[in-house]
Amino acid sequence: MKRAVVLGSILVGLLGLLAIPARAAGPEGMRLYVFTSGSVGGFPKSALQIGAQGTIEWAPIGFFVIKHPKGTIMFDTGNNDKTITDPDGWWGPLAKGFGLKMTQNDAMDAQLAKISMKTDDIKYVVLGHMHLDHAGNMSKFPNATFVIQNDELKAAWWPDPGYAIYYIPGDFAESKKYNIIRLNGDVDLFGDKSVEIIRAPGHTPGSQFAVVRLPKTGTVILTSDVVYLKENLDKNLIPPIPGTWSPMAMYESYQKIRLVRDAEGAQIFYAHDPEVFKATKQAPEFYE
């Protein structure tokens, strides 16, 4: 009898060890939409990856909308709408240098109209970082709550020597008036693990990525520029200055993304990877 009890408890113990915790999944009705804010292209690949050969012919400027019963999130905001009519005036020499292309169809209102939304429908704006192709349209959301690393706000407003070029003060000129959750770490935005924002410095002092756990699709990672290209992550290659603020931190942040990818079998949506973007459903299509 005793033996049976002992065996039984061993069995229970083993089952406990084997039990895989249920993966957190977002609530029904959750959706992820993928957009590009115009495009860039015709620039050396070495701008995105040290030592690379060749040219990036075309690359997206990815940004994303996450619908959730507790509120709609925008992750990154693309290029400032002013670059539609005045690319050189707003981006300076970077407009030609990166081959920036924006049309009226890329304006924020036109983008959101594809999914029958308006800027006022966005409750949270999460910025992966505040470079010109990610914070460009933050002024379109004066009533939203922003989620930004405190270090990134400081880096944008008062950049370190050599790291000012990708920050355009006009993009965030009004941001001191905004409601901003100033993070010093990670946050589980709705408390249900469906959208987690993870601090990942390296590209900039206050970069962060999003882990989105969808009910049917599973886990998706939105990298912003924590990683530029899939190849960068696969081969552990980083960008040159000013695309890398801290090499050591960048490698650590790559590793953070790999851990989530491998633990949860996550898909990764990059902001600027041409091939991955082309294989991705784009708004108005969606992931659920």
Ligand SMILES: [Zn+2]
């Ligand atoms: Zn970028």
